[in-house]
Amino acid sequence: MAKKKDFGERNRELCYELLSGKKYYDWVVTTAFYSCIHFVEDFILPIEISGRMCNDISDVKSAYHMDGRHAARERLVFDKINYAVGAKYKWLDDQSRNARYKTYKLQPAEALKAQEYLDFIYNHCYPSK
Known part of the structure; x- marks a missing residue:
């Protein structure tokens, strides 16, 4: 079974390819966001929230008493990483929704900003040694 980071890496590679094609900027933003979903979950989970062990985003959603996975994940990023990552993650989420709907x-x-934010989040989750 593939790991979260593997899914994120695959989406990240596609994001870079799409950006180099200079055409599908909406999908650059979307793949950047979906890459970050996998990276932040891989970085944060599992984690204990309010005395409950959370192994996946459904557990987080329940622990936070929230309805949506995206909203729960966004709160998790702000709560458990930091504001700088959270703000960039939220921008990617918002722009991805805009591009999709x-x-x-x-x-x-x-698209360049999306790739920059993707790299920022990636480097936070997987700092080079």
């Missing part, structure tokens, strides 16, 4: 016509600068 409102407009796919994104600018190259937005």
Whole structure:
């Protein structure tokens, strides 16, 4: 079975390929966000929240008494990593939703920013030694 980091790495590689193609900027943002989902979960989980051991995002959602996985994951990132990572993660989430549901016509600068934020989050989760 593949690990969270493996899924994140695969999405990250696709993000870079899409950016180099200079066409599908909406998917650059989306793959950057989905990469980060895997990286932050791999970095944080398992973790204890309010006396409950959380092994996956469904456990986190229950521990936080929240309805949505995305909202629970965002709160987890802010609570258990830091504000800088949380703010970049939230931007990726918001821009990914925008690209998927409102407009796919994104600018190259937005895609570059998404890749920058992806790299920032990745480097926080997997600091080089």
